[in-house]
Structure formats: C-alpha cells, structure tokens
Amino acid sequence: MTFRRLTVTFALALAGFYLLLIFSLFTLFQPPTLLSALLHPRTLFSLRLSLLAGTLATILSLLLALPAAYGLSRHRFPARNLVDTLLELPVVVSPVALGAMLLLFFTSGPGTVLQKHGITVPLEVSGVVVAQFAATAGMATRLLKAVLDEIPTRYEEVARSLGASPFRAYLTVTLPLSLRGMTAAAILTWAKAVGEFGATITLAGSMAFKTETLPIAIFMALSGADLSLTVTLIFILVGVGMLTLYAARLLAGRGRS
Amino acid sequence: MTQGSERLTADIASPLLPLLALEEITVRAGTFFLPGLCLRVFPGEFHVLLGPTGAGKTLLLETVAGFLRPAAGRILLGGRDVTALPPEEREASYVPQDLALFPHLTVKDNIRYGLRWRRRPPGEVEPHLETLIRVTGIGPLLHRRPADLSGGEKQRVALVRALAIRPRLLLMDEPLSALHLQLRAEMRDLLRRLHRELRFTALLVTHDLEDAFALGDRASVLLGGRLHTAPSMEHLYRYPPNTAVARFFGLPNLFPATVKEVRGREIVLEVEDLGALLVRLPEGAEPVLDSPNLNPGRHLFLGLHPEEITLVKPDRRHLPRKNLFSGRIARISPRGRSFCLLFSTARAVLEIHIPSYAMEKLPIHEGWEGEVEIKEDKAFLMPN
Numbered sequence: 124m125t126f127r128r129l130t131v132t133f134a135l136a137l138a139g140f141y142l143l144l145i146f147s148l149f150t151l152f153q154p155p156t157l158l159s160a161l162l163h164p165r166t167l168f169s170l171r172l173s174l175l176a177g178t179l180a181t182i183l184s185l186l187l188a189l190p191a192a193y194g195l196s197r198h199r200f201p202a203r204n205l206v207d208t209l210l211e212l213p214v215v216v217s218p219v220a221l222g223a224m225l226l227l228f229f230t231s232g233p234g235t236v237l238q239k240h241g242i243t244v245p246l247e248v249s250g251v252v253v254a255q256f257a258a259t260a261g262m263a264t265r266l267l268k269a270v271l272d273e274i275p276t277r278y279e280e281v282a283r284s285l286g287a288s289p290f291r292a293y294l295t296v297t298l299p300l301s302l303r304g305m306t307a308a309a310i311l312t313w314a315k316a317v318g319e320f321g322a323t324i325t326l327a328g329s330m331a332f333k334t335e336t337l338p339i340a341i342f343m344a345l346s347g348a349d350l351s352l353t354v355t356l357i358f359i360l361v362g363v364g365m366l367t368l369y370a371a372r373l374l375a376g377r378g379r380s
Numbered sequence: 381m382t383q384g385s386e387r388l389t390a391d392i393a394s395p396l397l398p399l400l401a402l403e404e405i406t407v408r409a410g411t412f413f414l415p416g417l418c419l420r421v422f423p424g425e426f427h428v429l430l431g432p433t434g435a436g437k438t439l440l441l442e443t444v445a446g447f448l449r450p451a452a453g454r455i456l457l458g459g460r461d462v463t464a465l466p467p468e469e470r471e472a473s474y475v476p477q478d479l480a481l482f483p484h485l486t487v488k489d490n491i492r493y494g495l496r497w498r499r500r501p502p503g504e505v506e507p508h509l510e511t512l513i514r515v516t517g518i519g520p521l522l523h524r525r526p527a528d529l530s531g532g533e534k535q536r537v538a539l540v541r542a543l544a545i546r547p548r549l550l551l552m553d554e555p556l557s558a559l560h561l562q563l564r565a566e567m568r569d570l571l572r573r574l575h576r577e578l579r580f581t582a583l584l585v586t587h588d589l590e591d592a593f594a595l596g597d598r599a600s601v602l603l604g605g606r607l608h609t610a611p612s613m614e615h616l617y618r619y620p621p622n623t624a625v626a627r628f629f630g631l632p633n634l635f636p637a638t639v640k641e642v643r644g645r646e647i648v649l650e651v652e653d654l655g656a657l658l659v660r661l662p663e664g665a666e667p668v669l670d671s672p673n674l675n676p677g678r679h680l681f682l683g684l685h686p687e688e689i690t691l692v693k694p695d696r697r698h699l700p701r702k703n704l705f706s707g708r709i710a711r712i713s714p715r716g717r718s719f720c721l722l723f724s725t726a727r728a729v730l731e732i733h734i735p736s737y738a739m740e741k742l743p744i745h746e747g748w749e750g751e752v753e754i755k756e757d758k759a760f761l762m763p764n
Contacts (some may be wrong), residue, residue, distance in 0.1 A: 284468070284551070
C-alpha cells in the first residue's frame with residue numbers, strides 16, 4: 124500500500140466512523156415521532172432559543188473579535204503571546220469549567236456589580252447568550268486572525284501611500300478582500316454557539332421554555348429516557364450543523380479560487 | 381489649505397532645495413540595522429538607489445514611505461519634517477515589488493483609488509489621468525480586473541495608480557524585476573517617457589545596473605550599511621567609492637597600492653603584484669578619495685576598468701608609452717558583445733574586455749605574448 128493510499132484510507136475510515144454514528148440514529152428512528160416531536164412547542168421553543176441566542180452570541184463575538192483579530196494580525200505589542208494563549212482558554216478548559224467560572228464571576232466575582240444594578244445573568248436567557256459568547260469569542264478571534272493573516276499588508280501599505288487612513292484602507296481594501304473568509308469564520312462561530320452545551324447549562328440551567336437550548340433539550344430527553352425524542356432532536360442539530368458547515372466550506376473554497 | 385500653500389512655496393522656492401532629504405536616518409528592523417544615512421533627492425529628479433539583495437534598500441524605501449519609523453534622524457519632504465507623519469500624510473506614492481494591485485477592483489477603480497481621498501477639482505484630475513492613460517496605453521484595460529492582466533499591463537496600471545494623485549514623490553521597489561528582458565526594456569522606456577512628460581520626482585530601488593543606467597539622473601548605492609551618492613550613474617560606475625561597490629558592479633582588476641609621489645593631479649603608485657603605475661586624477665574624483673590625505677605612504681586601492689586596458693600591437697611598440705606591462709594571454713572567452721581576456725603578468729592577472737568587432741582585427745590568440753597599456757587617466761582609486 125502506498126503512503127498516499129494509506130493516508131487517504133485513514134481519512135475515509137474516520138469519516139466512516141462519524142457516518143456510522145449518524146446511521147445508528149436510524150435504529151431508533153420513527154418518522155411519525157419525528158413530526159410530532161418536531162412540532163412540539165417545547166422542541167420549537169428550544170430550536171428558536173438556540174437559533175436566536177446563537178445568532179446574538181455570534182454577533183457579539185464577531186463585533187469584539189474583528190478589531191481584536193486585526194490588532195493581533197497586524198501589530199506587534201507586548202504580551203501579544205499571552206493574549207494569544209488566553210484566547211485559547213475556552214478550547215483548553217472544559218466547557219463545564221468555563222460555565223462554572225462564569226457562574227462564579229456573576230455570583231461572587233466582579234460580576235456581582237451587574238447584579239446590584241438589576242442585571243441578572245445566571246439562570247436567565249441572557250446567561251445562554253453570555254455562555255455562548257464566552258465559548259466562541261476566543262475562537263472567533265483566532266479564526267478571523269487567520270483570515271486577516273492571509274491578506275498581505277502590502278495592500279494596506281499601498282492604500283495608505285495613496286492617501287487612505289488606516290481605517291479607510293481597512294474598509295476599502297482588507298475587508299472586501301477577506302469577506303469570504305470572514306463569512307466562513309462567522310458561520311463556524313455560529314455553529315459552535317448553537318451547539319454549545321456545557322457552559323450554557325452550567326450558567327443558565329436547563330429550564331424548559333426558558334433556558335433550554337437544543338443541546339440541553341437533547342440531554343434532558345436522554346435523561347428522561349425518551350430515546351425517540353432524543354434521536355429526533357439530534358437529527359435537527361445534525362441537520363443545522365452540517366448545513367452551516369457545508370455552506371462555510373463552499374464559501375471558503377470559492378474564496379480561494 | 382496650509383498644506384497646499386506650503387507645498388507650493390516648497391516646490392518653487394529653489395530647484396537647489398532637495399525635495400527629499402534624509403538626515404542621519406537610522407533604521408532598525410529586527411536584526412537589520414542601517415546607521416545614520418543621508419540622501420538628497422531634488423525636484424524632478426529620477427534617483428536610483430542601487431544595492432545588492434539584502435542591503436536594506438527596501439527598508440530604506442519603506443522608511444521614506446512611512447511604514448517604518450526611523451530609530452533616529454529626520455526625513456524632510458518638500459521642506460517639511462515628515463518623520464512622525466503617517467504614510468497617508470506624506471504624499472509619497474509607493475509601488476511595491478509585487479505591485480499589490482487591489483484584486484477586487486477593476487483597473488479603473490484601482491487607478492482612481494487615491495483620488496477618493498484626495499479631493500481635487502475634476503478639471504485638474506481628469507486631464508492628468510487622461511495623459512497618464514494615453515502615455516501608458518492602458519485605455520483598453522480599464523474595465524478588467526488585475527487577475528486578467530499580463531505582467532507588463534499590471535506594471536503600467538500600478539504606475540498610473542501611483543501617479544494619478546500627483547504625489548510629491550514616487551517610490552518604486554524593483555518594479556521591473558519580475559519582467560523578462562524584452563518587456564523590461566519597454567518598461568524602462570515607458571518610465572523615461574513618463575518622467576520626461578510629467579517631471580515627477582522618483583526614488584527607484586534596484587539591484588540591476590541596466591535599470592540604473594537607463595533611468596537614473598543621479599544614483600546612490602547602499603552597501604554594507606553605507607550610502608554613497610554620485611552625480612550620475614556613469615560617474616558612480618566610473619569611480620566606485622570603494623572596493624565593495626566596485627565588486628558589486630562586477631569590476632575585476634582591484635589591487636592594493638601605496639602612494640609613492642604626488643605631483644598635482646598626477647600620482648605615482650606602487651601597485652601590489654603589478655609595480656609602479658602613473659595615475660592622473662580626473663575632475664570629480666576627489667570627493668571619493670578625500671584627497672587632502674593623499675600623501676606618500678598612503679595605502680589605497682587601484683581599480684582598472686576591463687574595457688580600458690589596451691593591448692599594444694607589436695608594430696606600435698616603438699611609440700613612447702607609460703604604464704606598460706608585459707605578459708601573455710592566458711585565456712580568451714566570448715561574452716556575447718565582447719570577449720574577455722585574462723592577461724597574466726609576472727605576478728598579477730588582468731581582466732581585459734574587448735568588443736567583438738575590435739577582436740576581429742587583433743592578431744591575438746591564447747598564449748600571445750606582448751604588452752598592455754594602462755592609460756594614466758583611466759584608472760580609479762578607492763580609499764578602501
């Protein structure tokens with residue numbers, strides 16, 4: 124077996140493994156339950172909450188991540204490596220730990236200031252958004268930085284020598300050139316936010332019709348031994364996730380041509 | 381407003397005032413270090429900055445453009461201190477080596493890019509743009525994107541984009557290096573024509589001698605962290621300021637020598653491996669040599685341009701001559717337009733170039749024994 128064949132076989136084997144996982148859902152799949160579970164108000168609420176909170180968290184993440192990524196990509200500054208490392212925190216630390224840290228921040232840490240001003244985050248819908256934001260902001264920054272790193276600084280330099288301020292050069296040159304990559308990064312961030320479980324359930328809890336997102340609903344259905352509902356909910360999540368990822372791949376691929 | 385009037389006075393004040401002046405500029409970037417460089421570029425001048433790869437030419441250009449802040453020194457542009465100004469306030473258009481045409485914009489939008497930020501009356505902008513488009517012939521390309529342009533076309537578009545804003549100074553970094561020979565010659569020609577027509581001030585960085593000869597009104601060479609400026613490219617080539625520059629030009633025949641006697645402009649040298657040689661200093665060689673210190677006993681270097689060593693035909697030997705050296709031709713190798721002869725004297729080897737047409741009339745061959753003459757005003761001296 125050639126090296127090339129060997130490596131491709133490994134890729135196929137891994138893909139096959141995940142495909143098997145999806146197929147095993149079908150052992151418990153009953154089309155009638157799918158429809159009734161899908162149209163159940165609790166499912167619809169979870170789906171809507173997941174999409175809304177996920178979108179909101181993504182927007183928040185990107186709003187902060189875009190300038191941060193630009194700074195990290197274009198400028199050398201003291202503690203740049205430290206910043207880079209801290210942005211990895213949500214990846215390195217287990218989501219439950221991240222959620223617990225958030226919970227402590229809002230209940231006994233500096234976050235109590237918000238509580239005093241009537242802003243409650245734990246066990247609230249806002250907690251869902253905050254947890255998803257915390258889980259995705261670092262990743263979004265790193266994704267966007269990678270996109271910006273691909274755009275040579277030459278373009279901005281030329282733009283500035285022609286009279287454009289740094290912000291104008293960014294708006295008229297760097298942003299349009301990185302649009303596809305940024306869209307792909309945004310979609311990935313969104314998928315990650317929608318699928319977030321550990322931090323969300325730890326900070327916002329799992330209250331039906333309040334903070335129960337789709338992943339939490341899956342966990343609750345499984346805990347209640349309702350396997351057909353579990354399978355249905357997973358189908359919805361897999362469908363949403365795979366579609367967005369595929370869209371991201373298409374966009375990124377077209378950007379490269 | 382103030383900027384405009386300031387510029388006007390600076391431009392018409394005096395042609396002797398430099399448009400660009402680098403005063404003791406020190407550049408530090410990573411491990412790279414350029415100490416205390418001075419450079420003057422005068423209004424309307426096409427200045428070529430020569431140097432081998434890795435000499436720091438690009439770094440210096442980026443410092444002038446404003447992408448790098450010098451560690452010390454001042455940059456004056458149009459009489460104004462711009463050392464602390466960002467690139468967008470320097471009005472120095474930059475054409476990088478890879479041109480960096482904006483790939484998402486059409487040619488038309490590329491060349492108008494700078495005009496977006498420089499509001500000027502259309503009556504002033506449009507005729508200027510039309511001239512640029514006419515001279516460069518990019519009219520048919522206006523609606524294309526950079527990806528659909530050939531190398532030469534990209535080159536022209538980048539030039540027009542840079543000149544469209546009527547910059548105080550045009551900065552170019554090896555703009556011709558990516559082109560093949562024929563196109564290179566065409567682009568040089570185009571640059572010269574543009575410069576004649578528009579009289580902009582340019583600073584062009586290159587490692588290519590032909591570019592420098594074809595384009596430079598004046599030339600500087602950056603080598604080993606030192607910058608030497610000459611009144612012309614010919615002058616720089618004719619009288620290299622030191623052996624490092626001479627070697628960069630590919631000049632052979634460099635010999636250590638000692639001053640024996642100084643008689644006005646005439647100097648008798650004792651050249652290592654070659655013997656006594658009489659040299660007459662031409663006008664303009666003094667700044668290179670700091671001649672006040674040109675006393676007997678001084679050590680320096682002698683250089684002989686290989687085109688200017690002449691073979692003495694046997695039938696002319698009876699004429700009175702100085703600076704004659706006898707030896708034999710060790711090797712003759714063709715070099716296209718000329719032949720390269722290696723002439724061995726007792727202890728030295730001289731490289732001699734003879735044009736192909738002249739070669740035909742010479743009765744010489746490998747192993748030929750005879751004499752060569754070094755005309756006393758054709759040698760050049762270098763302090764180190």
